[in-house]
Amino acid sequence: MHGFANPKRFLALAGWLTPVLLxxxxxxxxxxxxxxxxxxxxxxxxxxxxxIIFIHVPTAWLGMGGWTAIAVxxxxxxxWRHPLAAIAARGAAVxxxxxTIICLVTGSVWGRPTWGTWWVWDGxxxxxxxxxxxxxxxxxxxxxxxxxGISARIPxxxxxxxxxxxxxxxxxxxWWNSLHQPPSITMGKSAIDGxxxxxxxxxxxxxxxxxxxxxxxxxxxxxxxxxxxxRLRRRAMEAD
Numbered sequence: 001m002h003g004f005a006n007p008k009r010f011l012a013l014a015g016w017l018t019p020v021l022l023x024x025x026x027x028x029x030x031x032x033x034x035x036x037x038x039x040x041x042x043x044x045x046x047x048x049x050x051x052i053i054f055i056h057v058p059t060a061w062l063g064m065g066g067w068t069a070i071a072v073x074x075x076x077x078x079x080w081r082h083p084l085a086a087i088a089a090r091g092a093a094v095x096x097x098x099x100t101i102i103c104l105v106t107g108s109v110w111g112r113p114t115w116g117t118w119w120v121w122d123g124x125x126x127x128x129x130x131x132x133x134x135x136x137x138x139x140x141x142x143x144x145x146x147x148x149g150i151s152a153r154i155p156x157x158x159x160x161x162x163x164x165x166x167x168x169x170x171x172x173x174x175w176w177n178s179l180h181q182p183p184s185i186t187m188g189k190s191a192i193d194g195x196x197x198x199x200x201x202x203x204x205x206x207x208x209x210x211x212x213x214x215x216x217x218x219x220x221x222x223x224x225x226x227x228x229x230x231r232l233r234r235r236a237m238e239a240d
Contacts (some may be wrong), residue, residue: 007223019215020046025209033204034223039199040195049113056106058207061098063131064166066096066211067159070138071166074159079150086152086218087226089159090142091218095211097135104128127165134162 036054041051063217069092076086107125108118142155192200 007083007098011223014220016212016215018213018220021209021213021216025206025211025213028202028206029210030206032199032206034216035199035204036196040199042116046114050109050113052106052110053196054203056103056110057200059103059106060128061204062207062211063096063100063103063128064169065208066092066099067134067162067166068132069097069215070159071163074156076161077156081203084223085155087219088215090139090222091215093139093142093204094137094218095214099207100128100135104132116158121146124169127169127172130167131165133239134165138162 033054037051038049042048070089073082073085073089073092077089082167104125109126111125112118138155138158141158142152144150145155146154220237
């Protein structure tokens with residue numbers, strides 16, 4: 001990890017890995033969605049609406065996974081001062097927010113025929129909405145820190161504190177009397193029929209590769225902005 005913390009080494013790796021992840025992710029996601037939407041039979045209880053799981057479940061996992069990446073990167077930055085850790089956290093924030101919003105939208109679409117309403121203040125839904133607001137706050141805080149020259153430790157601390165919401169999301173359907181269904185996949189077993197599980201796992205892998213590719217692309221863009229700003233600052237000092 002310390003070796004790839006060097007920006008030049010990271011950029012050399014990310015330069016070829018980004019298109020590989022994005023291309024592989026798009027192909028797998030397209031295949032999984034085609035499989036799930038056209039080849040999988042309707043569910044006995046939910047009918048055709050069950051097909052939304054091939055978008056809803058991967059985006060829910062990656063919404064939580066994005067903040068987990070922010071928390072881990074923030075911890076690395078605070079403890080080991082990894083040069084790219086704060087940039088990695090910022091890189092994961094926007095795609096994490098996008099996946100969280102997609103999860104909320106698809107969950108509402110799913111909930112309308114299942115519960116008879118677009119939204120309920122259920123523990124799982126509410127904690128997921130809180131996650132979206134945390135993402136927005138983190139993005140604004142990180143941008144303000146860079147713009148105003150504030151220490152990057154402040155958004156990193158916020159990233160760690162926000163991680164408290166992740167186990168709340170995960171366990172909300174167990175802790176509270178929730179309308180949301182209980183966990184379908186746990187360690188070593190699954191309550192999902194194999195005909196749905198296989199395309200779902202392919203969709204999760206595809207969306208995960210897309211997430212990774214977007215994070216690397218954003219990290220490269222953020223590094224380019226930082227380097228350009230540093231060059232402008234040097235030129236301004238030389239001109240003085």
